[in-house]
Amino acid sequence: MDLPPSTPLIPVSSSNVANQKASARQEIIWLLKNAIPLVISYLLQNSLQSVSVISAGHLGASELAAASLASMFVTVTGLSMVMGTTLCLDTLCSQAYTSSHCDKKVVGLHVQRCLVFLTILFLPIMALWWFAHDIFLLLRQEQQVALLAGRFVQWMIPALPAFALFESLKKMLQAQGLFRAPTYVLFVGAPFNVVASYVLVWHTPLGFIGAPIAASLTYWLLVLLLVVYIVYVGGSEVWPTRKWHASSSMGGVLDFYAYGPILKLAIPGILLICSENWAYEIIALAAGWIDGDATTSQGAQSVLVTSVAMFYTIPFGVGISAANRVGNALGAQRPKQAALAAKTALVAACLVALVNASVIFFCRHQWAYLFTDDEQVVALVSKVIPIVAVFIFGDNVAGIADGVLNGQGRQHVGAWFNLAAYYLSSLPLGFFLCFSRGWGLQGIWFGLMISLLAVAVATVMVVLRSDWNLETINAKNRSSQETKDL
Template sequence: MDEESLKLSLIHNNSNGNPEEFDGDLPVIKGWRGLLQASGKESKKLWYLAGPAIFTSICQYSLGAITQTFAGHIGDLELAAVSIENSVIAGLSFGIMLGMGSALETLCGQAFGAKQLRMLGVYMQRSWVILLTTACLMTTIYVWSAQILKLIGQEDDIAELAGKFALWMLPQLFAYAMVFPLAKFLQAQSKVMAMAVIAGVALAFHVLFSWLLIFKWGCGLWGAALVLDLSWWIIVLAQLGYILSGTCNEAWGGFSWAAFHNLGAFVRLSLASGVMLCLEVWYLYLLILLAGYLKNPEISVDAISICMNLMGWEMMVSLGFNVAISVRVSNELGAGHPRAAKFAVLIVLVTMFMIGVILMVVIFITRNEFAVAFTSSEVVMKAVSKLATLLAFTMLLNSIQPVFGGVAVGAGWQALVAYINLASYYIFGVPLGCLLGYYFDFGVKGIWAGMISGTTLQTIILCIITYKTKWNREASQAIERIKVWGGSD
């Protein structure tokens, strides 16, 4: 389908044959003033999406972090158990569910842009079917989590308590299966402010009732698990209630048996999305695991953990813009506006590069001081200071790399990016990190440098692919993708 045919198709679909209702693509930009005006408009659209998305990510990220903090006041063993469950067991399920749910970013975003609103609700229900089935399969990991943790070298007492805590956290697993399709459904329609309000209310509930159950009523670890489960289900039920209240108009047409039709293509896209994201998430955790096999592993792991904590907060900002550019690209491609999609990518890259430079400079300036917020050990602070240069460069890289991930999801390139991630991270980055860290004895700096090289390679490849993308063709394929990957209703 050529561009003219695509426009005619969209005119028919979007405006019932009335060409006056067709908005058209991004107008030709003339001169610096035109560029500044267009950039300002696009920045407003991106920040409108990214701001609430960042706040939502921070609130949801804080749920587990606050539970860990309260667990630390119960005892050291409880803190270790919650930390292990939160990062290994819940971290695994979070990555898989978020990744598989991100298939909706492609389909719902492009369907919304193409005015195929009736399909959004069907797509969300199909995603629920797939993710709830996946959650049922993953319950075995929770049931056998103590044995799994012992198998990977965790101490018996920590593994046993973490395994018990994991069983209490099974409701959270099924909340993940519900909440990510809900989130992608709302994000595709730019209803991000409602998500931010719901996340803020859930966080306030979480803090208050964690304090009551743990400090005032002495409920211990099971109380912490109960509040964390309830907090996630508050988010699920509040978002579902918001949708059922009629705020989404044609996008929600009620529960439909069409959710069980044409699942094959949807499963393939969901699996590709899950693999793509999990390969990225596990790559970061692998850095800590590899550091644990070095000489003086305690110092290495503590130093890396402090740096990872800072990167985690930065990732909340990056994920916000990841969501924003995914929505912008998918909406514009679905609407048949290839130049608008390309311009959105350019603006978000410039924005995130500037944020990355600022963070990099801050790390360089405070390289001898920022570790004080996390530790009082002089040895650990010195080790963190030596890693500051790598951390600063990683901050810059991590501000740009998620943008390309958002573009990939918005355009529907998940399967391609999964292969790129596998090659860049695990065939190139990890072996190089092990070679530098163990064979050449550069320690944790060598492991990190090698793994950064893998991320750099992946970013360069995605940059080249994005630069060479024929956006007219992507817009044409968006309409076909809605039919082929999502199936009709």
Template sequence: MGSALETLCGQAYGAGKIELLGIYLQRSWIVLHAAAMILMFTFIFGVSVLRLLGQTTTIATAAGTFAVRMIPQLFAYATVIPVAKFLQAQSSIMPMAFIAAVAAVSHVVLSWVTIMKLGWGLVGAAMVLNGSWWFITLAQLAYVLWGSCGLAWSGFSWKAFSNLKGFVRVSFTSAVMFCLGSWYMLALVLFAGYMENPETSVDALSVCVNILGWVGTVALGLNVAVSVRVSNELGYGRPRTARLAVIVVVFTSLLLELFSSTVLLVYKKQYPIYFTSSQEVIRLVEELTLLLGVSTIGNSMQSVLSGVAIGAGWQTTVVYMNIASYFIVGIPLGLLLGFKFNMGVKGIWYGMVVGTSMQCCLLLMMVARTNWNNEANIAGDRIQNWGGDTRGKVDEEKEQFSKPLVE
């Protein structure tokens, strides 16, 4: 839900309406903390929900118990995610990077102490995760509140409670867009729990999904970068520069993920031993490595193009694409291959790859057919509706946009 700020703050900042950023931030806090209160009940009743979904008692109990202990992190997310989007829109990245670096080092050390040395297991993991996220939250919050953001933060205001209905709509659409993508990946692990020898299937998929998440952090960085750049340029009224940013980030992402996939394939017999000592799990991870490599490319491209969509404010359109690609094509195909044709975990993953590939193709078609002049006009209208006027800038850029990108 916080990604709504990427569109609104980014375009407002590009248009020079910096004073709106603080109002947007406070509105997002209100909306996200209300959502966190509702989502908290899914954490509390996690064991029951997983049992209703047919998960084994062992998996349901472990996951549900861990979820209850992660409730503090839920409210940390509701606070820090809007702050992160608020700072990213201003390209204020270094303070966040420094805070994250300190948190990462302390997190690794504390995780090793609590889990490995003290043997606290999931309890220790939950404690460290909660502590790390609240450290990041309080540090970033202090940076914003103590006057480091200039006109972007002028203090708390009652204006934050105005137009909440519209803000909820934008936030909800953004949330659905991201949730469909996240649930699609998590569905892999969920369905693996229904197979024969579910512990091995879940373990192997967890290893692969973790690697996919780690590699995906690069794509996530590009996602944020292109979202900020596109939203800023459209807000300023420079559609030609926004289009150039899209071209650059797509090719950059492709090259980086080709490198990552090559490394995984070359070392497919070595890397699984760092995650598990079970030979059965190691063999299954090796078998899945080719699909993992293909998935890193597809997921990276999808993430980057989603960043373009957020910067331009296309969340609603992308929601429909996600539903079609993931839940009409990808998951049904994966279940068919995995269970009907007895392909097991590989079948489920084949379905996921097909769904992700379809999503990438749809996003690429959408980007290729975009009239960026119109998008700049739409951004100007959006900022004007939410408080401001930027019409002059868009008209100035129109004459330049028809020129070639390289002159």
């Protein structure tokens, strides 16, 4: 269960060996226990997009292609931008909540400022979504597919602010140790989405556009339920109710100069999330250029990317849990506790990564049958999986290590590593091996594997060499920028 408000998120550290071992056990238990609701939330939240594609896709081949194209476009150009931006709250909220140098209502103030920044960011995104039909035509999509996909994206516009509100409020609760609240909300929202999508698509004149309308309604339901939880169950004590203007004693929500810390963390966060998503889309296009049976290569690539996403669910939960644990410890000015939490997260990263890589490797000959009955796709997938298994190991370790860096407020490290790995290493090397050396899909994934292993090693080394005393000072300085008198 979630920690009650009276329970300290960061226990008092102990000096003797026995207590240190006990603390290490407590850290691993805390980390994994709180990662479980995050994993469930991640799975349920991802199902919202999948249900929309499935519901609309059963109307016909054009509808399936359009829904898939629109879902990809919405994720890459909008939802990933929101997720990257809200990574700043992993740092700011978790450190502020346990800091003795600022009022806990600063946590809510950070959320309010993040939402203001996202509102400004929405303007170009919504314009892009409104003209999505024209963009799809420029990308030489079939006219009927482009028309349907454009309408799908337009009806997803109302979902964008709801998604931003849900993500931001979720981060606010996680900083307080309330990890299960979003899971409870999604246990209601996910079934609602299934029912709403089925009814609107198949039993109303809306038809195809019923799927995005159902998704938009679901996101707003999630926001409403989360607000009800915050108001009536827990988490509202960090929400400030005034100071929307700038003042001399404390920067308000609309104080321009107070957005420096937000931008410093949000922009690298966007690069960290989006650089990977964009790279996968480039690879998906490249799979269609491989000589021979392009359809088989594209099918195999779809199976592999979906599998990588599936095996990232547990590392994702552990990474978010680690970010909040490290951030809470730094905010409480406990560098040794933060270091212990970071090392525990890295140990968990290696264990989780090893299990995930082993599962897909030993099941490589049967794995693709979960997605398709096409024997050529199955054969190609089983051929590439040994490389993908090693990639998954590196990707999982790097993802959890990035969570530790997010807790420190060093999102820029992961962002630069990702940009270098995908655009200076993975894609050039992978395309060279694929097209110039004739390795095909194996070449693309070999380039990804080499680069992500290097990123994993580099990110772990950065975490292990962290100056934790300096990080606590940085956390203190972030908190001290806000007054205690809200």
